[in-house]
Each structure stands twice: as structure tokens, then as C-alpha cells.
Amino acid sequence: MSASAEARLNALDRVLDSQTPSEGLAQELFDVVDTLDAQPSLRRALTDPGTPEKDRSALVDALFAGRVSGSAVEVLSEAAKLRWPTVGGLAVAVERQAVRAAFSAAQVEGKLDEAEDQLFRLGRLVDANNALREALGDRGIPLDRRQGLIFDVVADKVLPVVALLARRAVAARKRTFDLTVEEYLTIASQLRKRAVATVEVAQPLTKEQEQRLAAALSKQVGRDVSVHVVLNPTVLGGVRVSLGDEVIEGTVAGRLEDAQRKLS
Known part of the structure; x- marks a missing residue:
């Protein structure tokens, strides 16, 4: 910029x-x-x-x-x-x-963490549902109908402010719903001067593990880091961390791929 x-x-x-x-x-x-x-x-x-x-x-x-x-x-x-x-x-x-x-x-209201987490998980849900993702991105369907689709998904399950942002993200100023949600989450992190890390793991992390990981990443990048955890069965062990354009590979699968590249 x-x-x-x-x-x-x-x-x-x-x-x-x-x-x-x-x-x-x-x-x-x-x-x-x-x-x-x-x-x-x-x-x-x-x-x-x-x-x-x-x-x-x-x-x-x-x-x-x-x-x-x-x-x-x-x-x-x-x-x-x-x-x-x-x-x-x-x-x-x-x-x-x-x-x-x-x-x-x-x-x-003390609900920023909750709002970020809900919006992040909604973005992942849409990304994993091909039919919903395609419907939300179909410009041949009137915008109000597409916004109705996402409202049906969130209904009373999220904070009102998250429902507002979800409906807005359907307009997809950043080309797609998921990219727009990603931009919104970046804005949230900038609001409190934090970076955003997406952490892929095979098994859920405990709250203590999330806190330790966030502390380690914060030390590495020199500022606070918000951690969003994603369960990914293809991660055989360890973690895969995406922090901006950087990917920190600490999985068994990643290490096997690295070893295979070195042997080839």
C-alpha cells in the first residue's frame, strides 16, 4: 500500500x-x-x-x-x-x-473474538459446500435472494453483527464470498493490530494449546496473532500454519513430501 x-x-x-x-x-x-x-x-x-x-x-x-x-x-x-x-x-x-x-x-460489547470466530467458521462452511458457494456467487440470481440464502444458514445461530456482515459479504466486493469474508477478518485484526493465522490440525486443540501456539506465533512475527483453527483430516500430525503469504509446515505429511523431494 x-x-x-x-x-x-x-x-x-x-x-x-x-x-x-x-x-x-x-x-x-x-x-x-x-x-x-x-x-x-x-x-x-x-x-x-x-x-x-x-x-x-x-x-x-x-x-x-x-x-x-x-x-x-x-x-x-x-x-x-x-x-x-x-x-x-x-x-x-x-x-x-x-x-x-x-x-x-x-x-x-466484549464480543469481538466471538464475532471473528463465527464469521471465520461461516466462511469455511460456505467454502466446503459447493452448491451453496456456487449459488452465492451466481450473479444471475438477484442479490436479495442470495442474501436470503446466507440468512437461512445463519438465522439465529450467530451474533447480529455477524449476520449483517455475512449478508453484506454476499455482494462480494472482493470477487467471491470467501475472499470478502477474509478481507473482513483482516480488517478486524487491523482494528486491534493483530495478524491472522489459520491453523490446520487433524485433531482439535485445547484452549491451552491454542494459547501457546498464538504466543509462539506472536513472538515470531513481533505482534499479536489471532489463531483460527481448522480441522483437516489430511494433516497427519503436527500443524500447518498459514500466516499471510507464509505457510509454516509442521505436519507429518509435509515432512514426508519434503523428504521425497530431496530423494528425487
């Missing part, structure tokens, strides 16, 4: 972090994103570098004040003041703040 892109995101982060987070604020920001996506002329007007900042901000007030909360207007107003390299960048940035608002609300 370039320094200018990071500066823009940090500026929006500060505005959102000064608001009181809530699921309602997240929904309002998602609704704003839908409006931006549906109206190219509005996106152009709010990102036109030839229009003074104050005029772009005034346009936000004229269009959204009274229709969404003051908190949502503040976030959008700050976003409109910034310079975006593409007209679509504004909507992407506001959606990121919507996700941050949802996770921040969970964090205030």
Missing part, C-alpha cells in the same frame, strides 16, 4: 474511531455505499479533484444530512474531502469503515 493510500485510510479511521460504534452505524454506511455504487454521477461529483473540498463536503450534507446519522455524515464528509485515484475508491473506503463500525461495536 502506498503512503498516500495509507494516509487516506488512516484519516477515515480517525473519524470513525471518534464516533460511537454501533450495528446501526455500520448499516447506514453500507446503505451509503449502495447509493454510491448505484449512482456513478454522484461518485464522480464527490471525488472530482477540480471541485473544492468544502463544496464536496457541502454536497454530502445536502444529500445525506437528516437521512442518516450525524456520525455517518461525518465519515462520508471526510471521505469526500480526500483525493481518490479512482471514482470507485470512495465506495470501497466507506465500506471498509462500515465493516470497522460493525467490528468496533462487537469490541465494545
Whole structure:
């Protein structure tokens, strides 16, 4: 990420972090994103570098004040003041703040860990169900029907904020449902400056084992690490850890493959 892109995101982060987070604020920001996506002329007007900042901000007030909360207007107003390299960048940035608002609300309630875990497991469930995955990604099916499919899956089984994010992820701004969920989880980790590690094991880990593994990984990367455990019968022993682009192979299968490569 370039320094200018990071500066823009940090500026929006500060505005959102000064608001009181809530699921309602997240929904309002998602609704704003839908409006931006549906109206190219509005996106152009709010990102036109030839229009003074104050005029772009005034346009936000004229269009959204009274229709969404003051908190949502503040976030959008700050976003409109910034310079975006593409007209679509504004909507992407506001959606990121919507996700941050949802996770921040969970964090205030002491349920961020639970929300992350539920969303992670939902992503794995969808990835393992070919029929559901294909249906969610079928752009020939109206979006509201596809969102209804994921709602039927989660129903009352997850936190309301997770249900909100799951429905939103069906729109798949990152191309697919699972990639969008992955992006959401990255945002959650950034919220508390943690890395995300996916740990594949053949047998469930105890809470103590998870904590020891998280501590070891945190020491290795120099910052806190959130561990998401996935049961994988093909892992013959040990663990396989995916941390960003790095894969740490500690399985029997992995060691056998390594030995075979060395002998060939």
C-alpha cells in the first residue's frame, strides 16, 4: 500500500474511531455505499479533484444530512474531502469503515473474538459446500435472494453483527464470498493490530494449546496473532500454519513430501 493510500485510510479511521460504534452505524454506511455504487454521477461529483473540498463536503450534507446519522455524515464528509485515484475508491473506503463500525461495536460489547470466530467458521462452511458457494456467487440470481440464502444458514445461530456482515459479504466486493469474508477478518485484526493465522490440525486443540501456539506465533512475527483453527483430516500430525503469504509446515505429511523431494 502506498503512503498516500495509507494516509487516506488512516484519516477515515480517525473519524470513525471518534464516533460511537454501533450495528446501526455500520448499516447506514453500507446503505451509503449502495447509493454510491448505484449512482456513478454522484461518485464522480464527490471525488472530482477540480471541485473544492468544502463544496464536496457541502454536497454530502445536502444529500445525506437528516437521512442518516450525524456520525455517518461525518465519515462520508471526510471521505469526500480526500483525493481518490479512482471514482470507485470512495465506495470501497466507506465500506471498509462500515465493516470497522460493525467490528468496533462487537469490541465494545466484549464480543469481538466471538464475532471473528463465527464469521471465520461461516466462511469455511460456505467454502466446503459447493452448491451453496456456487449459488452465492451466481450473479444471475438477484442479490436479495442470495442474501436470503446466507440468512437461512445463519438465522439465529450467530451474533447480529455477524449476520449483517455475512449478508453484506454476499455482494462480494472482493470477487467471491470467501475472499470478502477474509478481507473482513483482516480488517478486524487491523482494528486491534493483530495478524491472522489459520491453523490446520487433524485433531482439535485445547484452549491451552491454542494459547501457546498464538504466543509462539506472536513472538515470531513481533505482534499479536489471532489463531483460527481448522480441522483437516489430511494433516497427519503436527500443524500447518498459514500466516499471510507464509505457510509454516509442521505436519507429518509435509515432512514426508519434503523428504521425497530431496530423494528425487
